[in-house]
Structure formats: structure tokens, C-alpha cells
Amino acid sequence: MANYTEDDLAKELKDQEYKFGFVSDIDTDTIPIGLNEDIVRLISSKKEEPQWMLDYRLNALAIWSTMNEPSWAHVKYKKPDFQSIAYYSAPKQTKKYESWDDVDPEMKATMTKLGISMEEQQRLTGVAVDFVMDSVSVATSFKEKLGELGIIFCSFSDAVQNHPELVKKYMGSVVPTQDNYYATLNAAVFTDGSFCYIPKGVRCPMELSTYFRINAGGTGQFERTLVIADEGSYVSYLEGCTAPQRDENQLHAAVVELIALENAEIKYSTVQNWYPGDKNGLGGIFNFVTKRGVCEKNAKISWTQVETGSAVTWKYPSCILKGDNSVGEFYSVAVTNNYQQADTGTKMIHLGKNTKSTIISKGISAGKSQNSYRGLVQIHKNAHNARNFSQCDSLLMSSECGAHTFPYIECKNSSAKIEHEATTSKIGEDQLFYCKQRGISEEKAIGLIVNGYCKEVLNQLPMEFAVEAQKLLTISLEGSVG
Amino acid sequence: MITIKDLHASIEGKPILKGLNLTVKAGEIHAIMGPNGAGKSTLASVLAGREEYEITQGDVNFNGVDLLPLSVEERAREGLFLAFQYPVEIPGVSNINFLRTALNEIREHKGEKGISAKDFMSLVREKSALVELDSKLASRSVNEGFSGGEKKRNEIFQMAMLNPILSILDETDSGLDIDALRIVANGVNQLKTDQNATIIITHYQRLLDYIIPDFVHVLYDGKIVKSGGKDLALELEEKGYDWIKNNTPN
Numbered sequence: 001m002a003n004y005t006e007d008d009l010a011k012e013l014k015d016q017e018y019k020f021g022f023v024s025d026i027d028t029d030t031i032p033i034g035l036n037e038d039i040v041r042l043i044s045s046k047k048e049e050p051q052w053m054l055d056y057r058l059n060a061l062a063i064w065s066t067m068n069e070p071s072w073a074h075v076k077y078k079k080p081d082f083q084s085i086a087y088y089s090a091p092k093q094t095k096k097y098e099s100w101d102d103v104d105p106e107m108k109a110t111m112t113k114l115g116i117s118m119e120e121q122q123r124l125t126g127v128a129v130d131f132v133m134d135s136v137s138v139a140t141s142f143k144e145k146l147g148e149l150g151i152i153f154c155s156f157s158d159a160v161q162n163h164p165e166l167v168k169k170y171m172g173s174v175v176p177t178q179d180n181y182y183a184t185l186n187a188a189v190f191t192d193g194s195f196c197y198i199p200k201g202v203r204c205p206m207e208l209s210t211y212f213r214i215n216a217g218g219t220g221q222f223e224r225t226l227v228i229a230d231e232g233s234y235v236s237y238l239e240g241c242t243a244p245q246r247d248e249n250q251l252h253a254a255v256v257e258l259i260a261l262e263n264a265e266i267k268y269s270t271v272q273n274w275y276p277g278d279k280n281g282l283g284g285i286f287n288f289v290t291k292r293g294v295c296e297k298n299a300k301i302s303w304t305q306v307e308t309g310s311a312v313t314w315k316y317p318s319c320i321l322k323g324d325n326s327v328g329e330f331y332s333v334a335v336t337n338n339y340q341q342a343d344t345g346t347k348m349i350h351l352g353k354n355t356k357s358t359i360i361s362k363g364i365s366a367g368k369s370q371n372s373y374r375g376l377v378q379i380h381k382n383a384h385n386a387r388n389f390s391q392c393d394s395l396l397m398s399s400e401c402g403a404h405t406f407p408y409i410e411c412k413n414s415s416a417k418i419e420h421e422a423t424t425s426k427i428g429e430d431q432l433f434y435c436k437q438r439g440i441s442e443e444k445a446i447g448l449i450v451n452g453y454c455k456e457v458l459n460q461l462p463m464e465f466a467v468e469a470q471k472l473l474t475i476s477l478e479g480s481v482g
Numbered sequence: 483m484i485t486i487k488d489l490h491a492s493i494e495g496k497p498i499l500k501g502l503n504l505t506v507k508a509g510e511i512h513a514i515m516g517p518n519g520a521g522k523s524t525l526a527s528v529l530a531g532r533e534e535y536e537i538t539q540g541d542v543n544f545n546g547v548d549l550l551p552l553s554v555e556e557r558a559r560e561g562l563f564l565a566f567q568y569p570v571e572i573p574g575v576s577n578i579n580f581l582r583t584a585l586n587e588i589r590e591h592k593g594e595k596g597i598s599a600k601d602f603m604s605l606v607r608e609k610s611a612l613v614e615l616d617s618k619l620a621s622r623s624v625n626e627g628f629s630g631g632e633k634k635r636n637e638i639f640q641m642a643m644l645n646p647i648l649s650i651l652d653e654t655d656s657g658l659d660i661d662a663l664r665i666v667a668n669g670v671n672q673l674k675t676d677q678n679a680t681i682i683i684t685h686y687q688r689l690l691d692y693i694i695p696d697f698v699h700v701l702y703d704g705k706i707v708k709s710g711g712k713d714l715a716l717e718l719e720e721k722g723y724d725w726i727k728n729n730t731p732n
């Protein structure tokens with residue numbers, strides 16, 4: 001962040017519209033719309049999946065067809081018509097990519113436009129990337145280098161083919177098939193995603209990252225991510241996402257499962273920048289995501305998210321603190337502007353002794369948006385000496401927006417200590433005036449104030465991401481004080 | 483430097499300034515005194531460009547520029563600085579980052595290049611010494627957790643960093659103990675040149691023991707009703723504001 005100045009920010013601001021709204025002209029192989037057993041079989045056969053995988057999907061579909069869409073979230077939207085979505089859309093490729101050179105030039109151009117560099121030797125900082133466009137993983141970098149350490153980093157489909165024992169053992173172990181409406185839907189129709197396994201005692205030497213991109217119209221994106229950190233290992237994982245600007249609402253229903261075995265640590269960071277819809281609330285992504293991790297003894301999972309995009313966000317990255325002394329953290333900045341709605345937060349489930357969790361949530365609402373924090377801290381009866389600290393702050397940028405906090409606490413052990421702090425403030429006219437009196441323009445002043453407000457969370461992000469997030473925050477809130 | 487002519491301003495329809503005239507030349511220090519509610523802080527706010535105030539009449543020429551149509555930040559970039567009575571806290575934003583952003587905006591306005599990190603840091607060291615501000619405070623969040631005295635010293639530190647041509651000190655002495663008062667005054671005195679000017683707004687005479695004004699004006703009911711040299715401040719202190727009130731026709 002040190003090299004990024006306010007001047008750079010000002011330059012970025014000149015081009016403040018949603019800049020990832022372009023569509024790439026790439027031939028796609030899209031299956032007919034609709035959802036039924038035949039579609040699920042078709043997806044599975046396209047991916048040349050083994051029978052056990054198909055059975056898993058069909059079971060999920062059967063469960064899903066008996067479920068109802070949940071309505072408890074503080075969001076209002078037109079329910080998606082699940083029969084009018086195409087569940088599989090993949091950029092056409094003549095042959096399987098053996099190396100980076102085989103990748104379609106238009107695809108490469110898309111990645112360049114998105115600021116993703118796959119060319120390993122040209123990267124100064126080591127970040128290994130898995131690029132998922134629509135329904136498939138397009139390319140993964142640094143595979144070989146990571147392979148030398150025994151680290152598996154590949155697309156979910158590759159993992160199903162090449163590491164079935166790991167996938168079978170862990171898929172659905174944290175987010176079971178019947179978990180919730182969207183997770184169950186995902187289990188039936190997911191098409192790809194990222195898979196990562198860090199062997200015992202290995203500290204992953206670079207950031208692993210997945211970039212999700214929705215490109216085709218009339219489709220949804222349903223991907224799964226599975227990260228397994230074996231005993232004593234460490235990995236930092238990044239996730240970014242964008243989508244073209246369209247008048248329709250597109251559905252993104254993903255599942256992320258993290259498994260931190262004894263003494264392992266997983267840091268999972270997301271900068272979510274799906275298309276948020278236009279100023280009048282038309283279009284945008286529905287982002288209904290289930291993210292959960294389980295910590296064994298002495299393990300730690302840390303979720304950091306910066307949520308600026310999507311028309312509707314419904315997402316609660318959670319930790320199951322199963323092992324004694326395990327630690328869960330959740331750092332979140334959620335920004336809503338115009339007609340965006342976000343209902344986001346976390347669940348910290350304390351099962352083991354001496355488990356500890358920290359929740360820092362910063363909500364920023366502007367325009368006519370609605371921003372809710374919803375969190376659950378649950379202390380089970382054997383969780384002696386469990387500790388939780390929660391801090392939920394809301395910043396209001398206009399008089400027509402809403403900020404809501406729904407903290408739930410369930411405690412069944414009297415030795416637990418739970419602290420909850422919450423504040424709500426309106427962006428200070430006084431702060432703005434103070435900045436302006438020092439010669440600082442309104443846009444830069446908002447950038448400074450908002451980034452200062454989110455600092456505790458932004459500090460958790462890896463450097464490159466932090467700069468990106470800082471820009472995004474300012475751009476998302478441009479001209480929104482009122 | 484600044485010429486204020488027949489300035490009328492009101493807030494929420496209530497007139498506060500009612501025909502104020504004042505001329506300040508480069509190299510001068512002016513003190514504006516007056517009882518509570520006379521319009522002292524309104525004058526500071528109006529000159530800085532606070533939007534809540536409506537200017538109903540008059541004009542202000544600042545260094546050859548018509549001041550009133552300018553935005554708050556344009557006025558600041560032209561060299562007008564307000565030391566706040568109640569400096570604002572900005573959590574999470576370091577003083578350094580805040581000031582560097584401000585300084586570069588001002589430099590850009592003057593057509594100068596942005597300051598290098600190295601030059602900036604040596605400027606910080608030099609200027610923070612001027613107000614005996616701990617260099618640790620420079621890297622802390624703007625005014626957050628500062629004591630009252632530290633906040634006021636930070637205002638003068640910012641003034642030193644931004645090098646304005648006109649500084650308006652709004653009740654800078656309020657809430658200061660005698661040591662802090664001396665440090666603040668010392669900073670202001672050292673920053674004085676024949677190119678810049680200072681307007682000190684104060685309720686009490688005591689700051690003027692440390693910063694010797696060239697002129698003292700008494701503001702009462704939205705107008706300057708009496709002007710004089712530094713002795714006027716002493717006379718006021720002795721006789722109290724009732725002396726002014728009783729001698730001013732309504």
C-alpha cells in the first residue's frame with residue numbers, strides 16, 4: 001500500500017464507472033436452460049465425471065427439489081426463475097490447454113483487461129492464479145512449482161479426476177449437501193472451482209488465488225472451492241470476482257469449504273466486485289454464497305472480505321471451532337450504494353475448549369441501499385473458556401440508506417466470555433469540511449475517511465489486494481454523500 | 483491580503499454578520515475579540531466557506547481573488563488556513579497521510595510537482611519540532627486520542643506544513659494550559675513573515691500576551707464596533723464586554 005498514493009487514487013477515480021462491465025467475445029458451449037435430472041447428467045457427462053460424483057449431484061438435486069427458498073434475510077429481490085438459467089456455459093476450446101501458450105488470445109486479452117497475469121516469469125510477486133470463467137477453470141499458474149512442495153492447486157474438475165480420495169473425503173464435510181437451499185443447488189449443478197491441498201508441515205510460499213468471472217449472458221455461476229490445510233501447514237488464499245454489465249440479474253451461488261487440520265492455518269481473503277446493477281437498481285449479480293471452515297485442534301481460520309459489488313449479497317463466512325484452542329476470525333467491509341442490498345456476517349461455532357473468535361464488521365451504506373450485519377456466536381456446553389469479541393460498526397453516507405445489525409448469541413457454557421460492541425455513525429460533515437479546509441477535494445476526502453474507517457479490516461489483506469480494495473471502496477462510494 | 487466589505491451572513495435565516503468591514507495586510511497580525519454570540523466563529527466559518535452559512539451581502543477580496551464564489555478546498559489551496567476551535571478526529575487516517583495529501587493538492591494547484599517522500603519526512607521533522615509535537619503523534623490517526631493541547635498544537639503543526647498566506651486561528655487558546663499556550667504562541671510567532679498574515683479570534687486577552695497583535699478589533703452584534711492597537715485588548719480585559727455593549731447604539 002506504501003506505493004499507492006492519493007494521486008493514483010485520483011487517476012483511478014476519473015474512470016469510476018464499473019470498469020469490469022465489458023463482455024468478451026468468446027465462443028461458448030452453453031447447454032439449454034432449465035434444471036432437471038437430465039441437465040445434471042449432462043453437466044456430469046460434459047465433465048466426464050466418475051459415477052460417485054454423478055450420484056452426489058443427483059442426491060443433491062433430489063433434496064433441493066423438496067426445499068424452499070429462504071426468506072429470513074433482510075433483502076428483497078425477485079426470486080430467480082431456476083428453470084430459465086443455463087447451468088453450464090464454457091468457453092469453447094479446441095483442445096485441452098497443456099500450457100499457457102495454448103490459451104485462446106481473446107481469453108488472454110480478457111485476463112489482461114481484468115489485471116490478471118498468468119505469465120509466471122513476468123510476475124514480481126508470486127501469486128498463483130486459477131482463472132474460472134463462467135463454468136470452467138481456464139488456467140492455473142505455478143502448478144509445477146507448487147507441485148515440488150506437494151501442494152496441489154488445480155481446478156475442482158481436475159481434482160475430481162486426479163485426487164478423488166481427497167475430494168470424496170472432504171467435499172460436503174463442512175457444508176453438507178442438505179445445508180441450505182443455495183448450497184444444495186450448488187451441490188447439484190456446480191461446474192468447477194478451485195481445489196487446494198497443502199501437505200503436512202508445508203508453508204505455502206505464495207498467495208493462491210482464484211479469479212471468478214461471469215461472461216456469458218443468461219447463465220449463472222455455481223462453483224465450489226475446497227481448501228485443505230493438512231497438519232501444521234499454512235496457506236493464504238485470495239478470491240476476486242467480476243461480471244459484465246447487464247440488465248438481467250445473474251445468479252452466483254457458490255460453496256467454499258475450508259478444512260484446517262491440527263495446527264494448520266488458513267487465511268482466506270475475498271474482494272467481491274460483481275456487477276452491482278445500475279444507479280436505478282437494474283441488473284446486477286445475486287450473490288448467494290455459503291462459506292464455512294472447520295478448525296481442528298490449535299488450528300486457525302481467518303476470513304477477510306471486502307464486499308463492494310452484487311445487487312444482492314447473502315453470505316456468512318463461518319468457522320466451526322471444533323478442536324481445542326482453535327481460533328476463528330472474520331474481518332469484513334461491506335459497501336452498498338444505490339439500490340444494493342447486503343445481508344452478511346458470520347457464524348462462530350465454539351465446540352472445543354479455549355476456542356477464540358474475533359469478528360470485526362464494517363458496514364458502509366450509501367444511496368438508497370440496505371446493509372445488514374447478521375452474526376451468530378454459539379458457545380456449546382463443552383466449550384470451556386471460549387472467548388468471543390465482536391465489533392460491528394455502520395457508517396451511513398446518505399439519509400435514505402439503512403444499516404441494520406442482527407447479532408445472535410447462544411451460550412451454553414458459563415465460563416465463556418462474549419463481548420459485543422456496535423456503533424452507527426453518519427459520515428461527518430465536520431470531517432469532510434476539515435479535509436476540504438486543508439485543500440483536499442471531496443472525493444479524496446471520502447476516500448481517506450472511508451479507508452481510515454475500514455483500516456482494521458484492510459490491514460488484514462495481502463498488500464496487492466489491499467491496494468485494490470482501497471480503490472474499490474472509493475470508487476463504489478464516489479459522489480454518495482448526501 | 484484580505485479585504486472584507488460590508489459582509490452580511492446568516493444561518494437558517496438568522497442574521498449573524500451584519501455589515502462587517504476588515505482589511506488585513508501582509509505581515510500583520512490582527513486580533514478579533516468579542517463577547518459570546520458576537521459572530522466571531524461565524525466570521526471564521528464564512529471565510530473558510532462553510533456551506534451552512536448564507537452570504538446575503540458584501541464581498542471579500544483575498545489576495546486579488548474574489549473569495550466568496552470559491553469552494554472550501556479552492557480557498558484552502560489559495561492559501562487560506564483555518565485552525566479549528568474543535569479539531570476533528572479522523573480515525574484510521576494517519577496525520578502524515580492526511581497532510582501529504584493536503585500538501586500535494588495545494589502544490590498541484592500551484593502547478594508544482596508532488597513532494598517526494600524524503601523531502602516530506604524532513605519537512606515533518608522540522609515543523610513538528612516547531613510546536614514540540616512528538617513525532618509519534620505525526621504518524622497517529624488525525625487527532626484521534628489526542629489531548630486538547632495536542633489537538634491545538636497539531637493545528638499549528640498543520641499550518642506550518644501547509645504554509646498558508648492567511649491563517650485564521652479560531653479560539654486556539656481555549657482549553658490550553660499555560661505551557662501549551664506558550665508553545666502554540668511560539669509556533670505562530672516563528673511562522674510569521676512579511677508575506678503572510680494572521681487573524682486571531684479570541685475571547686480572552688491572555689493569548690495576546692504571547693502573540694502581539696498589530697491591531698485589535700472588537701466584534702459585537704455582527705459588526706466591528708471598535709478598532710485599535712494592542713492596548714485595546716487590555717482595556718477590554720479590564721472593563722469587560724459590557725463596556726462595549728453599553729456604548730454601542732442598537
